[in-house]
Amino acid sequence: MEVMVQNMGWGVKEGGWRKGPWTAEEDKLLVRYVKLHGEGKWNNVARLAGLKRNGKSCRLRWVNYLRPDLKRGRITPHEERIILELHGRWGNRWSAIARSLPGRTDNEIKNYWRTHFKKNAKVSSENPEKLRAHLLRRERLQLQQKQKQQEDQINVKKVVSFLDESETKVPTLAQMKQEILYQHASDELGFLYSMTNGYPTGSEASNEDILWDGLWNLDDFLGIIANQHTLVANFH
DNA sequence: AACACACTCAACCGCAACAGC
DNA sequence: CGCTGTTGCGGTTGAGTGTGT
Known part of the structure; x- marks a missing residue:
């Protein structure tokens, strides 16, 4: 995945932050972070969860994809x-x-x-x-x-x-x-x-x-x- | 089978609002 | 009151996939 991401031109680090599609490992780290610390304080994620993502990216990933109360499937x-x-x-x-x-x-x-x-x-x-x-x-x-x-x-x-x-x-x-x-x-x-x-x-x-x-x-x-x-x- | 087009989805960016100092 | 960092929002982009011709 990492290799694929890099080939796509994604996953490039800019100012030390990773960008592009999230990996399963990153998701896991983020979920664990939210379980432990709750939502918010997104800029601490990099430090506390060991993720090389900026706060904005973490928040977006959580809100749009990882939140447990999300409804999947097509719009009815x-x-x-x-x-x-x-x-x-x-x-x-x-x-x-x-x-x-x-x-x-x-x-x-x-x-x-x-x-x-x-x-x-x-x-x-x-x-x-x-x-x-x-x-x-x-x-x-x-x-x-x-x-x-x-x-x-x-x-x-x-x-x-x-x-x-x-x-x-x-x-x-x-x-x-x-x-x-x-x-x-x-x-x-x-x-x-x-x-x-x-x-x-x-x-x-x-x-x-x-x-x-x-x-x-x-x-x-x-x-x-x-x-x-x-x-x-x-x-x- | 190949191509074109449509659709879906994830992710980024810039900006504004807000909070804390 | 102004500065700075953080958060949330809306707009946009691009890759992947599905469907029609």
Whole structure:
């Protein structure tokens, strides 16, 4: 890796700092540092963790890649709507938008918007043929995503029926199911409300917290459920 | 199969805001 | 109050990969 990095012209030291793609070893050192010292004080990382990276680079690597609460995978259509909506309101305030999408980074959202929407605007004015091809392509991709979502829904049904079976055995699971279903429903309603009636005024931040708070991916949910499943299995 | 184009992602840079002295 | 170091943000770049022709 080190060799490859150097061949690519990366990994060159500038003022003593390494640059370019991170190695697994560097990641390990950074993670260990954060575990021991917490986030922040990034300029101490080089000294305390033995990394030859400047603080800025370490922070970026942590925030955009190593943080444990990051959500992996493609932006969902639901998230896409939120990005569009919030970008319409706030403009390029990526970090603010990212705060409304738990598990997504400003970098990720910025990248997504630039490739999908900024280009669209340019393409449409320049060449309608290109735009049509572009839209067709996107439509196909969305179709694929939709199919995946349907599979996810089937999985949710399986999980819910599992919970139904387990309710009598483990009462807390019944509670959990109720909360999850309620939260999912209120998210949808909240979003629809905001789309049709405009945005709440007054204590905006707290209202929005409620509105966006339940956007965690189904994967996370299924992960929790899987853990619960193991617990129940072990319990019996 | 080869090429061109589109898309994704990680990483860098410059600048501004903030905190501490 | 001004200086300095640190942190956070937005813009940009470039490599790698996927897809269409």
